[in-house]
Amino acid sequence: MMARRFGPLSLRARLILSSILITGIAIAGMGYYVYYRAQQANAYLTNQLDESVRQQAEDKLIATSTEQAAALDNFFSSMRKDIATIGATTAKLISQEALLNHTDYWNASQALSRLPNGSWDNPNTETASVFIPAKVELTDSLISELNTIRQLDFIAATVLEANPDTVAVYFGGVSGETLYYPNIDLAAIVPPDFDVTKRPWFVKAAPAQNPGHKAAWSDPYLDAALHGLVVTASIPVFDSAGNFRGVAAEDIQLNRITDIVSNIHVGQTGYAFLIDQGKRLIAIPEAGYKSLGVEPDTLPLGEVLEQTKVSIQVPPEFWAALTKMAAGQSELETMPINGVEHFVVYRPVPETGYSLAIIVPAQELLAGAISAREQVALVTKNTITASIFLVGAILILALLAAVGMGNSLTKPLSALTKIAEEIAGGNLNAEAKVRGQDEIGTLARAFNSMTAQLRGLVGSLEARVAERTSALERRAIQIQAAAEIGNASASMRNLDELLAQAARLISQRFGFYHTGIFMLDARGEYAVLRASNSPGGQRMLSRAHRLKVGEVGIVGYVSGKGEARIALDVGQDAVFFDNPDLPGTHSEMALPLKAGGKILGALDVQSTEKAAFSEEDVSTLQILADQLAVAIENAGLFAENQAALEAARRAYGEIAAEAWKQRLQTETNPGYVSAERGNPVSVEKAAWSPESRRAIQEGRPVMGEDGAALSIPILLRGQAIGALRLVKPHPARWTEDEIQTAQTLSDQLSGALDSARLYDEAQRRAAKERTIGEITSRIGASINVRAIMQSAVEELGHALAGSEVTLQLREKD
Known part of the structure; x- marks a missing residue:
């Protein structure tokens, strides 16, 4: 089959082509596997990166929307407190009407005059405007x-001055009278028949629609006095007997709310907008109008945001989200707007029932993932390119090795061919010369006894090629495994x-007086x-500072419970204690470091300011603590892998050292020296120089006193297996570059020696097998028990020359 495939090629050419073919197939298979695995790893890493960046983007959007909605809610809550104060003051005044009516501050009968249209009015020079319908x-x-x-004059002016957003403060009585600040x-x-009790803000706050007697908010409207968009907060007023006497109210312009919403920026073009329960803007x-394709004149503030007023193609999901916003729901969605995917997150403002939405193109928040994906693809491409060049280099080396091997094998075979031709010519006395103890020598001896064993030699050669190919594949797998382990180790910290860098960066970025990272002990x-x-933390580190879990300090509490905790003034908190190493601490916060549901430790931050931390700080820093916990867990896994790898290396080093120890004990020529003309001459161990003995003992290069002699240890995985001694003619000395070159040669020599040892051991095992x-085949050729026993003793005697062999069967009891 092989002869037909290669045609009239010589044996040398066939050996070279076969070696190249086998090597090429092995490299091609290995290359395809590496390429396939690289593509799989690339896809996996890309997916993991996309998911991580998207999760971070969503967390950022949720945190931003929650924070901004809370800021808006705080604004309206403060306004509600103002109107509640005004209402309570009015109720208190009315309850003391019998006492306050007789003061000389203001007299309605003197200050009010009836106009020609029948309504009542007071002078414009007074603080408040009083109106009574006709x-x-x-x-x-x-x-x-x-x-x-009218005693409200003393509080109304203060409220208007203290709150620039408050346009007016007024009171409407059940009789139709109105007291309005400013005048x-x-x-x-x-008009003269104006009835204040029919106004929407009065009706909403009145007991009929407000049985809870709480502050009521009107729908937003554009103020005629050019105050922009205005909303009215109103609250009912009752006297001490529980009688409904009227409604106190204040008009609040929403310019600051507009500024707050306009200043919410996420990404490069992200924007926010605010609507009420009726979907009014x-x-x-301006970016929001542009994104929705609407002009401000077409959809002014206070108008309902409807599909008919939007010119671009907005998906149904957007209008469904508006309905959810009006219902006070919270959600994060993705939807295409004008053909571009956007993140849409919305949160309610509980005080007024408004809802805040933030819209940002997803591409802007996921730009980091795209860049990283391109980088991963570039690295993979470079790796594949380098692999191609490496495969080419291996093929070239395989070609050179095949040529050399073919020459070394075919030369003695040519001599045998001549002998075979002579035998074929009738010269049966022709005898092949035995030149060695290798397979060629065995072939020569066999050829002398029986020419038919030539096919056995070919089979032996094929077996050797297969064995070497298998060894090459195993070596390639080991190199690949080592590379993967190196890449994994390089990616860890x-x-x-990691802990020192984290403590320093957290302190720098947040301006904390002290940052400490605690880890739970093994138990x-x-x-x-x-x-x-x-500095105080460094002193605590020097004395191995530790706290009992669940008992001492807020760190102990957090480490035991797994819940964040804040101490606003640790020096006065009875649960904890003063720390002399941190005398400036007035506020402290500790957060658990948890990964996979397991508490790893605690992050402790301290500030010199009192009441420096709030619950909002907990939610912000907990994200950082969770990321730090994951990094700590990854670093721990890296350390465990490193320890296991080091143990494996030590184990392999000990095995190799023991093998070399056994070999050196049986080695007859433990060393060689280059004599004249470069011919190597064996040297006994006792003749070693003192420098060589020191180099082996100390595991480093040793130079003689005159600087001409240099001994370099031959190290194999930290174990010295010999020494390389170099001597220059006096008075020359060894330079640093020459020492480094010799050291490199020693390192390469150690690897070559160990490879030769492994190959020699493999050859010995193969010969023994x-x-x-x-012997087994010869013994098995007999079917008679006695013949089998005789064959066994005879073959063992030949195999173990000089040994006495006895084989006996057990006698019957």
């Missing part, structure tokens, strides 16, 4: 009430460096300080 008469009870509530000459603005920046009883940035196989 249908209402100025009775004594009404005069008494007006004289009393805008209300009688000249409203409260605030939206040292735990101590989980103590939280041990492992890293800190402050071959001998056993031959």
Whole structure:
């Protein structure tokens, strides 16, 4: 089959082509496997990276929307407190009407005058504007009430000055009277029959629609006095007897709300907008109008955001999200807007029932993942390119090795061919010369006894090629495994460096007085300080500072419970204690370091400011603590892998050292020296120089006193197996470059020696197995028990020359 395939090629050419073919197939298979695995790893890493970046983007959007919604809610809550204060003050004044009516501060009967249209008005020079519709008469009870509530002059002016967003403060009574701050000459603005009890803000706050007597918010509207978008907060007023007397209200302009919403920026073009429960626009920046394809004149603030007013193609998901916003729901969604995928996150503002939405193109938040994906693809491409060049180099080396091997094998075979031709010519006395103890020598001896064993030689050669190919494949797998382990190790970080770097960066970025990272000990009883940035923390590190888990300090509490905790003034907190190493601490916060549901330790941050931390800080820093915990767990896994790898290396080094020890004990020529003309001459161990003995003992290069002699240890995985001694003619000395070159030569020599040892051991094992196989086959050729026993004794005697062999069967009891 092989002869037909290669045609009239010589044996040398066939050996070279066969070796190249086998090597090429092995390399091609290995290359395809490596390429396939690289593509799989690339796809896996890309998917993991996309998921991680998307999760980070979503967490950032949720945190931003929650924070901004809370800021808006705080604004409206403060306004509600103002109107509640005004309402409570009004109720208190009315409850003391009998006492306050007789003061000389203001008298309605003197200050009010009836206009020609029938309504009542007061002078424009007064602090407040008083209006009574034409249908209402100025009775004594009404005069008494007006004289009393005019005491609001002392608080209304303060409220208006303290809150620039408050446009007006006023009170509407059940009789139709109105007290308005500031004085805008209300009688000249409203019609004479103006009924304040029919106004929406009055009706919403009245007991009929407000049985809980809470503050009510009106729908937003554009103020006629050019105050922009305005909302009214109102609250009912009752006297001490529980009688409904009217409604106190304040008008709040929403310019600051518009500024807050316009200043919310996420990504490069992300924007936010605010709507009420009726889907009316409260605030939206210019970027929002542009994104929705709407002009501000077409959809002014206060108008309902409807599909008919939007010019671009907005998906149904957007309008469904608006419905959820109006219902007070919270959610994070992705949807295409104008053909581009966007993140849409919305959060309610509980105080008013408004809802804040943030819209940002997904591409802007996921740009990091795209860049990293391109980098991974570039690295993979470079790796494949380098692999191609490496495969080419291996093929060239295989070609050269095949040529050399073919020459070394075919030369003695040519001589045997001539002998075979002579025998074929009838010269049966021709005898092949035996030149060695290798397979060629065995072939020559066999050829002398039986020419038919030539096919056995070919089979032996094929077996050797297969064996060497198998050894090459195993070596390639080992190299690949070593490369993978190296890549995995390079991607991990040292735990101590990680903790120190984390403590320093956290302190720098957040401006903390002290940052400490505690890790639980092996038994989980103590939280041990492992890293800190402050001088006091360094002193604590030097004395191995630790805290009992669940008992001592907030660090102990957090390490035991797994819950974040804040101490606003640790020096006065009865649960904890003062720390002399950190005398400037007035606020402290500790957060658990958890990964996979397991508590690893705690992150402790301290500030010199009182009440420096809040619950919002906990949610912000907990994200950082979770990321740090994952990094710590990864570093721990890296350390465990390193320890296991080091143990394997030591084990292999010990095995190799023991093998060399046994070989050196049986080696007859432990060393060689280059004599004249470069001919090697064996040298006994006792003749070694003192420098060579020191080099072996100390494991480093040793130079003689005159500088001409240099001995370099031959190290194999940290074990010295010999020494290389070099001597220059006196008075020349060895330079650093020459020493480094000799050291490199020694390193390469150690690898070559170990490879030769492994090959020699493999050859010995193969010869032993071959001998056993031959003996077994000869013994098995007999079927008679006695003949088998005789064959066994005879073959063992030949195999173990000089030994006495006895084989006996057990006698019957």
